Structures are given as structure tokens and as C-alpha cells.
Amino acid sequence: MGDVFPTIKAAVVQAASILYDREKTLDKAVALIEEAAGQGAQLVAFSESFIPGYPYHLWLGAPVWYRDLFKEWFLNSVEIPSKTTDILCNVARTNNIDVVMGVSEREGNTCYNTLIFINRLGKLLGKHRKIMPTHAERAHWGLGNGSDIKTWDFDEYRLSGLLCWEHSMDLMRHAMIAQHPQIHVASWVGGGAMALWDDIFEMTSELCSRYHAHVGECFVLKADGTLDQAGYEKLCQTEYQKDKIKLGGGKSAIIAPGGKYLAEPLKDREGIIIADLDLNTIADWAHLHDAVGHYARPDLLSLLTNTGEYHVTRPMIERSNNYFSGVYSSNTNNLEKLTADIERLSTDFTNLQSTLQERLTVANQ
Incomplete structure (x- = not known):
């Protein structure tokens, strides 16, 4: 009979945050999760920085203008x-449902663009911080690190998640695909609300998400945000902002392995889209290619990843008394091995000296 994989009913939420109110947006998120679960969804995905809302203001003026908006957004960001x-x-x-939620995470005096992963048992499995905020976002969000390059094992499937323009970073996508997720959450801002580059953003987000489904041979939940009237009015404090942003944005969809739509895009309005993800259909693509398996050439092309966690401070470690060791005394195994190697080399050198001396003696006779 062979292996039989489950079918997962997945939901994507396209909704406007209540900018920048953490508690009210959280209440809205709870209601949307309950609504998705009520429609039978086992997994629900939200957009980038849904709580407390994407900081649209950073694209709409200079820091001296948005200072008060930044403070409000910062104080409403989420500690984890x-x-x-x-x-x-x-x-x-x-509600017995897995949740992938986009938040602006605050740690100390720095915020991060973060996805959090919660299983249906109510366990916070972990988080992914965007490793490189895009363009003006660097004025608001810090950098993720190597520990964010990972996938998550839920009860019935393996899931990955990336944020917005991380999908244009081919090496980042490849590092995720190499961990063989069956479902991927592509969490985006409602970029279509940006009047000056709405068409470019929607084209890019669609191409990147569908290409990820094709190369990664996985289902992609493309979760976009959108901007409502209240958010628009909050952001448009002068005529200058009114020319730069508009209502709507968002083109959420559910994409099958290979890149075809399972659920067609929901454009410029709020809603929940749902589709059944038959994980067995991933095998339909196995004979065509596997970018990190039989269709890879790691002997010619390979990816080096640093999955270590970044720390601002590190404790000073006392060095070994052995000046020649070149290692820290806290690493006993390495020190013992190095000491043994030095002793072996010393013996070899002594033997070589003896041999040379004997040959010189013979040569001089």
C-alpha cells in the first residue's frame, strides 16, 4: 500500500490590522482564527506584521514626520x-487549529519582523525573524540570524515560513526548501496599497510565491495584508501621503505544488480563503525534479549556511595555559586531541632528526 499522507484544510486570512492597536488587532485575529476553524480549517496563516499592523508610515515620509506613529507602533509591538x-x-x-501569525516583535529597544508558529495544542513552537528588512524597513526592524533558517514539524506535516521580499533571496529560499517542508507560508504586506508601485509589488509577490511552490514542490499559503478606511485616514495626515497610498492592497492565494492556484487570489478586500491540501500530490512532481535532491549537483554547486544565533555580548573564556594549543581550555576534547597531535609531531620530528644525523654520519665516512 505504501505511505499515505493526510489532506490538510488550510485557510489564509486577508484582513486589515487596526493600526497600531495591539489589543484591538489581537481581538480581531482571535475572531478570524475562530471563523477559520468554524469552516473546518486545521491551519490558518496571517500576513506580515498583522499585529499590531505593518508600519506603512515608513514609506510615506521622513522620520521627523512619522516620529509619533513610530512610537505608537513600537509600544504596541509584541514581546515573545x-x-x-x-x-x-x-x-x-x-479551536484545535495550527496558527502562523505575523507580528512586529519587540525585544528590548529593537523590533523584528517576525512569524510565530503555534500548533493546535497551543504550544508556541518558535519564530522566524526576517533576516534582512527591506529598504526603508531597516529604520524600524533589526536583522534576524542563522537560527531563523529552519522549518517546523507540526503533528501531520512540516511547515516553513518566510516574510515578504525574503522570497526574492534565492539562497534563503533554497535553505528552506532543503529542509523539505510540505507547506510553506509566504507572508506579505498588502503592497498593492502603495500607490506608486502597486503593480510591481503584486507582480513580484505573485511570481515569487508561485515559483516557490514550483521549485520547492510544496503548497504555498500566500497571506497578504490589506488597508481599510480607518488605516488610510490614520496614515494620510497630509496631502503628500494621500498621493502615496490607497485603500486595499492584498492578493492572497493558495498555491499547489508546481505553481497552479488551488484558491484564486482575493484582491483588495478582506476575507478568508480555504483549500484542501492533499499532501500526496507532492509525489506527482517527484519524478520531474527535486532541486535539493536528484536534480541537484552539490559537487558543483552548494550552499553554505550559518545557523548560529547572534549575540550582542559573549562571555570571555579563559585560554589554556598551553600557549601552543590555540584552543580554549573549556573545550577539553579539542585540547586533548591537539596535545596528542603535538606529541606525535614532536616524536616524528625527533625520529627525523636521528635519521638525518645517521645519514650525515654515513656520508662523511
Whole structure:
């Protein structure tokens, strides 16, 4: 009979945040999770920085203009863990649904563009921080690190997630695909609300998401945000902003392995789209290519990844008394091995000296 994989009913939420109100947006998220679960969804995905809302203002003026908006957004960003994440975990457990949520995470005085992963048991599995904020975003978000390059094992499937223009970073995508996720969450801002580059953004997000489904041979939940009237009015404080942003944005969709739509794009409005993900259909592409398997040439082309966690401070480690060791005394195994190697080399050198001396003696006779 062979292996039989499950079919997962997945939902993508396209909704406007209540800018920049963490508690009200959290209440809205809870209601949307409950609504998705009520329609039978086992997994639900949200857009980039849904809580407390994407910082659209950073594209709409100079820092001196958006200073107050930044402060409001910063103070409403989400600490992990916190009461906010506890509530999300509780609603996931109560409704028996896996949740992937985009938040602006705050740690100390720095925020990060983050996805959090919660299983249906209400456990916070972990998070992914965007490794490189895009363009003006670097004024608001710090950098993720190597520990963010990972996938997550849920009860019935393996899932990955990337944020927005990370999907244009081919090496990042390849590092994720190499971990063989069956479902991928592509979490985007509602870039179509940006009046000056709405067409370019929508084209890019669609191409990147569908290409990821094709090369990664996985299902892609493309979760976009959108901007409502209240958000528009909050951002448009002068005529200058009114020329730069508009209502709507968002083109969420659910994409099958290979790149075809399972659920057609939902454009410029709020809603929930749902589709059944038959994980067995991934095998239909196995004979065609596997970019990280039989259709790869690691002997010619390979990717080096640093999956270590970045720390601002590190403790000073006392060096070994052995000046020649070149290693730290805390690493006993390496020190013992190096000491043994030095002793072996010393013996070899002594033997070589003896041999040379004997040959010189013979040559001089």
C-alpha cells in the first residue's frame, strides 16, 4: 500500500490590522482564527506584521514626520512570550487549529519582523525573524540570524515560513526548501496599497510565491495584508501621503505544488480563503525534479549556511595555559586531541632528526 499522507484544510486570512492597536488587532485575529476553524480549517496563516499592523508610515515620509506613529507602533509591538502570545496559543488550543501569525516583535529597544508558529495544542513552537528588512524597513526592524533558517514539524506535516521580499533571496529560499517542508507560508504586506508601485509589488509577490511552490514542490499559503478606511485616514495626515497610498492592497492565494492556484487570489478586500491540501500530490512532481535532491549537483554547486544565533555580548573564556594549543581550555576534547597531535609531531620530528644525523654520519665516512 505504501505511505499515505493526510489532506490538510488550510485557510489564509486577508484582513486589515487596526493600526497600531495591539489589543484591538489581537481581538480581531482571535475572531478570524475562530471563523477559520468554524469552516473546518486545521491551519490558518496571517500576513506580515498583522499585529499590531505593518508600519506603512515608513514609506510615506521622513522620520521627523512619522516620529509619533513610530512610537505608537513600537509600544504596541509584541514581546515573545507575553500575554498576547498566550492568548493566541489559547485560541489555537481551544479551536484545535495550527496558527502562523505575523507580528512586529519587540525585544528590548529593537523590533523584528517576525512569524510565530503555534500548533493546535497551543504550544508556541518558535519564530522566524526576517533576516534582512527591506529598504526603508531597516529604520524600524533589526536583522534576524542563522537560527531563523529552519522549518517546523507540526503533528501531520512540516511547515516553513518566510516574510515578504525574503522570497526574492534565492539562497534563503533554497535553505528552506532543503529542509523539505510540505507547506510553506509566504507572508506579505498588502503592497498593492502603495500607490506608486502597486503593480510591481503584486507582480513580484505573485511570481515569487508561485515559483516557490514550483521549485520547492510544496503548497504555498500566500497571506497578504490589506488597508481599510480607518488605516488610510490614520496614515494620510497630509496631502503628500494621500498621493502615496490607497485603500486595499492584498492578493492572497493558495498555491499547489508546481505553481497552479488551488484558491484564486482575493484582491483588495478582506476575507478568508480555504483549500484542501492533499499532501500526496507532492509525489506527482517527484519524478520531474527535486532541486535539493536528484536534480541537484552539490559537487558543483552548494550552499553554505550559518545557523548560529547572534549575540550582542559573549562571555570571555579563559585560554589554556598551553600557549601552543590555540584552543580554549573549556573545550577539553579539542585540547586533548591537539596535545596528542603535538606529541606525535614532536616524536616524528625527533625520529627525523636521528635519521638525518645517521645519514650525515654515513656520508662523511
